[in-house]
Amino acid sequence: MARARKCERCDKYYDEYGLEDNDKDANSIMFTNVDYDGRYYTHKRLDLCKQCMLELYSWFNKYNEKIKRQ
Numbered sequence: 746m747a748r749a750r751k752c753e754r755c756d757k758y759y760d761e762y763g764l765e766d767n768d769k770d771a772n773s774i775m776f777t778n779v780d781y782d783g784r785y786y787t788h789k790r791l792d793l794c795k796q797c798m799l800e801l802y803s804w805f806n807k808y809n810e811k812i813k814r815q
Contacts (some may be wrong), residue, residue, distance in 0.1 A: 748749035759794040771798060 749758045750772075763772035773792045777785045793801065 750792050750794075752799040754793055754796050755789040757794050762795055774801070794813075 748761050750761055751758050761772070763770040773790045775790045776788045778788075779785045
């Protein structure tokens with residue numbers, strides 16, 4: 746039985762997805778702070794629906810391509 750989740754970006758409810766160890770099918774994001782020694786501090790996890798996650802991946806891929814060209 747799937748559980749419903751609410752997207753923290755668009756507020757839509759969606760069925761769970763991306764439940765396995767697969768970095769190409771993530772279902773949430775988490776921001777971190779990293780200090781000079783490489784220690785990191787995590788913040789609240791943000792759940793995203795499949796559509797919002799795909800839009801994030803699309804933006805991120807375009808950003809990576811832009812950085813590579815510089």
